[in-house]
Amino acid sequence: xxxxxxxxxxxxxxxxxxxxxxxxxxxxxxxxxxxxxxxxxxxxxxxxxxxxxxxxxxxxxxxxxxxxxxxxxxxxxxxxxxxxxxxxxxxxxxxxxxxxxxxxxxxxxxxxxxxxxxxxxxxxxxxxxxxxxxxxxxxxxxxxxxxxxxxxxxxxxxxxxxxxxxxxxxxxxxxxxxxxxxxxxxxxxxxxxxxxxxxxxxxxxxxxx
Numbered sequence: 001x002x003x004x005x006x007x008x009x010x011x012x013x014x015x016x017x018x019x020x021x022x023x024x025x026x027x028x029x030x031x032x033x034x035x036x037x038x039x040x041x042x043x044x045x046x047x048x049x050x051x052x053x054x055x056x057x058x059x060x061x062x063x064x065x066x067x068x069x070x071x072x073x074x075x076x077x078x079x080x081x082x083x084x085x086x087x088x089x090x091x092x093x094x095x096x097x098x099x100x101x102x103x104x105x106x107x108x109x110x111x112x113x114x115x116x117x118x119x120x121x122x123x124x125x126x127x128x129x130x131x132x133x134x135x136x137x138x139x140x141x142x143x144x145x146x147x148x149x150x151x152x153x154x155x156x157x158x159x160x161x162x163x164x165x166x167x168x169x170x171x172x173x174x175x176x177x178x179x180x181x182x183x184x185x186x187x188x189x190x191x192x193x194x195x196x197x198x199x200x201x202x203x204x205x206x207x208x209x
Contacts, residue, residue, distance in 0.1 A: 003122060003144055005189070008043065010034030012099070015062045016191055018148060021049050022121030029053040029120040030076075031139065031148050032191060035065035041073055053119040056080040056107065057150025057191060058136040059088035060163065061096035067105045077108035079117065081128055084135025085110055086165075093164040113137075127178050131171020132159035138179065145186045147198075153179055153188060155196040158207045172207055180208060 006019040012035050019040070021028035028049040033040055044051055051074040054067055059080070071078055080088055087093045091102035111117070113128035117139075127138045129152040136159070139148040151159030153175055161168040179188075184199035201208050 003141075003146075005146070006043065006047075007189070008036070008040065010036040010039065010066065012065070013062050014192065016189065016193075018189055019043065019049070020120070020122060021047070025121040026050060027052045027120040029055055029122065029124075030070065031055045032057055032063040032150065033066040033070045034062055037066035037069035037073060040066065040070060051076040053117075054078045055119075055124070055139055055148075056084070056088070056105070057138065057148065057152075058133045059084050059094040059105065060133065060151070061094055061099045061101070061103060063150070063191065064088065064094065064105045065096070065101065065103055068103070071108075078105065079109045079111055079119075080107040081126060081135045081137035082110040082112060083128065083130065084133060084137070087133050087135060095163055129153075129171075129174035129178050131161060131167055131169075131174045133163065134165035134167075136171075136174075140182065140186075145183060147179070147182060147186050147188050149179070149188050149190045151191040153201060153205075154190045154192060155188075155194050155200070156205050157193075158205075159191070175208060 015034040018031040091097040096103040117124040
């Protein structure tokens with residue numbers, strides 16, 4: 001496997017930002033840049049990586065605060081699920097205004113459920129998982145057996161649903177219908193906390209029962 005996954009905990013609340021690199025090609029994608037564009041670019045520079053894509057799992061402030069700056073400084077386009085457009089582009093729906101720094105982000109590419117992406121020498125599939133927000137999604141790498149779950153699925157828990165467009169019923173449905181059907185040895189990289197596997201969540205996560 002030539003793929004390198006680096007996890008950065010980014011401000012303001014320790015969101016997991018993932019840097020995925022094709023080590024041969026020295027190009028990378030960033031998932032959920034949070035609020036630290038400068039820190040991310042520093043890491044990429046140190047590793048000699050060129051950023052070619054920014055992927056958002058959803059539009060909440062702690063996942064998008066650095067996205068516009070990262071795009072501006074790197075030239076890399078931003079990708080998001082099309083159902084998340086209103087959250088990304090509305091500071092009250094993405095909670096950034098309540099968090100004290102209103103921010104909106106317009107993705108360069110709004111994708112459909114099931115979209116297949118070839119970016120930075122890697123292949124991703126977008127899986128729509130509404131619930132945490134209306135347009136929450138996950139990015140699945142079938143060959144590598146890796147899922148970037150955003151705030152849909154955590155180790156032993158799930159994302160909160162009390163923010164605008166959230167729904168616990170839809171979230172649980174998304175997890176059961178879209179994520180638990182993936183191979184059990186799939187590694188899950190969540191938006192907060194430690195990585196886990198589909199098998200462990202099936203066994204131990206009360207929301208997956």
